[in-house]
Amino acid sequence: MTAHTADGFLSLENLTVEYPLQSGRKVHAVTDFTARVRRGETLGLVGESGCGKSSAARAVMQLPRPTGGKVTLDGQDLTGLRGKALQQARRRFQMIFQDPIASLNPRMTIRDIVAAPLEIAGIGTKADRHVRVAEMLEMVGINADQAMERRPHEFSGGQCQRISIARALILQPDLLVCDEAVSALDVSVQAQVLNLLERLKTELGLTMLFISHDLAVVKHVSDRVAVMYLGRLCEVADAETIYRNPVHPYTRTLLSAVPEPDPDAPPRQVAVIPGELPSPVNPPSGCPFRTRCPRASEICAQQMPDLAPIAPGQMVACHHPHIDTP
Amino acid sequence: MGDIILDVRNQKTAFVTARGMAQAVDGVSFTLERGRTLGVVGESGSGKSVLSRSIMRLLPSNALVPADSRVILNGRDLTRMTETELRRLRGPEVAIIFQDPMTSLNPVLTIGRQITEVLTFHMGLKRRAARDRAIELLRAVGLPQPDVRVDQYPHQLSGGMRQRVAIAIAIACEPDLLIADEPTTALDVTVQAEILDLLQRMVRDRNMAMILITHDMGVVAGRCDDVAVMYAGRIVEKAPVRDLFHHTRMPYTAALLASIPKITDPPHRKLDAIEGRPPDIINPPPGCPFAPRCLRADAGCDAEKPVLAGTSRHQWACLNPLGEEAPA
Numbered sequence: 001m002t003a004h005t006a007d008g009f010l011s012l013e014n015l016t017v018e019y020p021l022q023s024g025r026k027v028h029a030v031t032d033f034t035a036r037v038r039r040g041e042t043l044g045l046v047g048e049s050g051c052g053k054s055s056a057a058r059a060v061m062q063l064p065r066p067t068g069g070k071v072t073l074d075g076q077d078l079t080g081l082r083g084k085a086l087q088q089a090r091r092r093f094q095m096i097f098q099d100p101i102a103s104l105n106p107r108m109t110i111r112d113i114v115a116a117p118l119e120i121a122g123i124g125t126k127a128d129r130h131v132r133v134a135e136m137l138e139m140v141g142i143n144a145d146q147a148m149e150r151r152p153h154e155f156s157g158g159q160c161q162r163i164s165i166a167r168a169l170i171l172q173p174d175l176l177v178c179d180e181a182v183s184a185l186d187v188s189v190q191a192q193v194l195n196l197l198e199r200l201k202t203e204l205g206l207t208m209l210f211i212s213h214d215l216a217v218v219k220h221v222s223d224r225v226a227v228m229y230l231g232r233l234c235e236v237a238d239a240e241t242i243y244r245n246p247v248h249p250y251t252r253t254l255l256s257a258v259p260e261p262d263p264d265a266p267p268r269q270v271a272v273i274p275g276e277l278p279s280p281v282n283p284p285s286g287c288p289f290r291t292r293c294p295r296a297s298e299i300c301a302q303q304m305p306d307l308a309p310i311a312p313g314q315m316v317a318c319h320h321p322h323i324d325t326p
Numbered sequence: 327m328g329d330i331i332l333d334v335r336n337q338k339t340a341f342v343t344a345r346g347m348a349q350a351v352d353g354v355s356f357t358l359e360r361g362r363t364l365g366v367v368g369e370s371g372s373g374k375s376v377l378s379r380s381i382m383r384l385l386p387s388n389a390l391v392p393a394d395s396r397v398i399l400n401g402r403d404l405t406r407m408t409e410t411e412l413r414r415l416r417g418p419e420v421a422i423i424f425q426d427p428m429t430s431l432n433p434v435l436t437i438g439r440q441i442t443e444v445l446t447f448h449m450g451l452k453r454r455a456a457r458d459r460a461i462e463l464l465r466a467v468g469l470p471q472p473d474v475r476v477d478q479y480p481h482q483l484s485g486g487m488r489q490r491v492a493i494a495i496a497i498a499c500e501p502d503l504l505i506a507d508e509p510t511t512a513l514d515v516t517v518q519a520e521i522l523d524l525l526q527r528m529v530r531d532r533n534m535a536m537i538l539i540t541h542d543m544g545v546v547a548g549r550c551d552d553v554a555v556m557y558a559g560r561i562v563e564k565a566p567v568r569d570l571f572h573h574t575r576m577p578y579t580a581a582l583l584a585s586i587p588k589i590t591d592p593p594h595r596k597l598d599a600i601e602g603r604p605p606d607i608i609n610p611p612p613g614c615p616f617a618p619r620c621l622r623a624d625a626g627c628d629a630e631k632p633v634l635a636g637t638s639r640h641q642w643a644c645l646n647p648l649g650e651e652a653p654a
Binding site for chain 1: 369370468470484486487514515516517518519520522541542543544545546547548549567568571572581582583585586587588589590591592593594595596597598599600601603
């Protein structure tokens with residue numbers, strides 16, 4: 001037991017992910033990212049493409065290991081682990097990916113795909129594993145008798161994602177990282193998979209890191225939501241709060257741009273200075289959002305704002321947060 | 327009735343596959359008036375993209391279209407035209423924007439060249455004049471520094487900028503009809519809002535008609551006048567946008583609307599998923615294609631394929647539509 005377990009089952013401390021370029025420069029994918037997730041909690045991570053949310057997720061998985069900072073799961077520092085110890089620890093954190101078909105080996109049967117984690121971990125006899133695979137498949141809503149000997153191409157995208165979930169959960173991990181796990185699915189199927197994830201989370205007491213660009217999807221599964229922009233954390237708050245009262249100008253921009261499926265919703269002005277996301281190779285000085293932020297002032301160019309509490313359960317990194325308009 | 331630009335009658339498009347005949351579009355009829363935007367919404371495999379390519383007559387050689395399918399644009403039947411005639415008409419009368427601007431633009435030509443090509447071919451502009459017009463068009467679609475960008479290649483632009491270029495090419499010859507096939511699906515939400523604003527403005531300012539194909543009910547709600555919902559190659563409901571959302575008749579439309587996670591919902595609300603999945607279009611069920619997943623289906627639905635019924639304003643293809651319960 002360390003001090004961190006009190007406030008974070010999963011804790012990310014000053015996480016930094018950089019990718020070297022041939023030119024000798026670096027892509028600053030994630031910079032100084034700090035967050036804590038309680039046991040049994042789902043933290044949603046949202047942002048637009050290139051904001052670093054997938055890099056942050058992969059850094060948690062140690063795939064690859066972050067350039068700097070620390071990832072702690074239940075008191076164990078994952079960034080310090082190597083070889084066998086890391087493999088051993090991996091049983092406790094598993095991941096599902098965006099493309100459900102590409103993430104399953106087309107040459108393997110569903111039985112072998114779902115049994116692979118058990119085999120790698122050396123758990124049980126072949127017969128034991130068969131029983132366990134059947135249980136997992138039924139749990140995710142796949143008819144085990146019919147599915148076991150088939151291969152991924154015989155299944156739809158939604159079914160493949162269920163199979164990926166079965167594989168991820170067969171080692172009974174504590175932490176499940178979902179990287180755009182429902183983004184490739186049609187809405188009717190997406191709803192099935194989201195309901196499944198919610199049910200499994202409750203039944204198995206999972207802690208989840210749920211990454212998505214879709215703010216409505218994130219709201220449905222998350223207890224708390226973190227918003228990223230250009231590798232930095234802008235705002236983190238309870239799901240209810242961040243949608244009802246976003247205080248970071250970027251969070252507001254993002255929320256105002258979501259098209260609502262309601263013809264009577266008043267047309268909203270997207271409050272952003274039109275323009276492009278700056279390059280993560282050469283991010284702006286100070287706050288990364290200042291080049292498109294309608295509230296930016298001189299200090300924003302000089303100093304990166306610290307992430308600071310602004311209300312109960314809400315933290316923001318902004319020199320000019322929207323505190324005046326509730 | 328306004329000025330009808332497009333009249334699609336009983337469009338059927340099938341593909342010969344190794345497993346058999348896939349009926350991707352199965353008898354679609356509708357008209358579209360000048361100045362209006364029709365949203366075509368459906369899940370993957372519902373036939374919405376094949377429909378757009380059928381209208382454009384941009385179908386692969388293994389596509390089968392029966393002789394009684396008609397696409398009438400400005401009073402002329404596209405199904406009776408030769409490829410040369412069609413080429414002259416694509417651009418000045420109808421243009422299309424695709425989902426992925428990286429693959430729809432030619433990677434080895436400058437964007438200026440790709441716009442001037444259209445202008446010299448269709449409008450007979452000389453090189454200098456075409457270049458000036460290209461810069462003007464790029465400015466009109468909100469591309470920053472159009473005089474610099476005109477000499478750049480697609481890979482030097484972001485996804486949002488590429489889609490602006492694709493729009494510039496599409497509107498270069500001032501078409502009467504613009505087909506936008508998932509134009510913002512590959513883009514981030516803030517960029518999506520900008521591109522949809524741009525399309526809406528172009529349609530209004532130039533008095534065009536637009537078919538906006540999307541899987542996103544949010545985009546439909548905010549950007550279209552009328553909506554056609556597609557399922558298994560057929561239009562299953564068509565109405566003005568407000569009627570479709572507030573007086574939904576087809577159970578599939580209702581189920582689709584209910585399954586969408588809404589940003590106004592409280593966290594962790596259980597979603598009303600539609601069980602099962604869309605039918606295999608190679609072996610469709612004999613009756614209503616939605617019947618196997620429909621909570622209102624009865625024996626009649628499995629036996630008979632319902633046709634679009636209702637009024638000219640609001641149509642649905644259902645034997646047990648919503649909103650017709652016997653008064654208690």
